[in-house]
Amino acid sequence: MTDTQREIAETVFERNQRREAEINEALKREYARREAAVKNMYRLRELRLSRDEKKPKPDSHPNRWQVGTVRRTQARKFFSLSPVSGRRREST
Numbered sequence: 001m002t003d004t005q006r007e008i009a010e011t012v013f014e015r016n017q018r019r020e021a022e023i024n025e026a027l028k029r030e031y032a033r034r035e036a037a038v039k040n041m042y043r044l045r046e047l048r049l050s051r052d053e054k055k056p057k058p059d060s061h062p063n064r065w066q067v068g069t070v071r072r073t074q075a076r077k078f079f080s081l082s083p084v085s086g087r088r089r090e091s092t
Contacts, residue, residue: 001009
């Protein structure tokens with residue numbers, strides 16, 4: 001092997017080593033990024049679960065919407081608008 005061929009081979013070898021080192025460094029960064037994303041995902045999941053535990057469950061008061069409807073209906077029974085003045089008057 002001549003000196004020129006040896007220099008070319010060494011240059012190619014060094015270039016390949018640099019490229020390999022860059023790829024390894026990029027893989028390390030990608031692994032760290034994924035690890036941080038997974039950690040954040042679990043943190044957000046825990047926050048959501050703790051928030052959901054603090055909320056009152058809709059089944060705890062099954063009639064709460066019906067109660068409001070009944071009150072409005074009862075109010076309509078007792079009050080109506082006077083056709084002449086537009087004022088409220090109490091029904092008897």
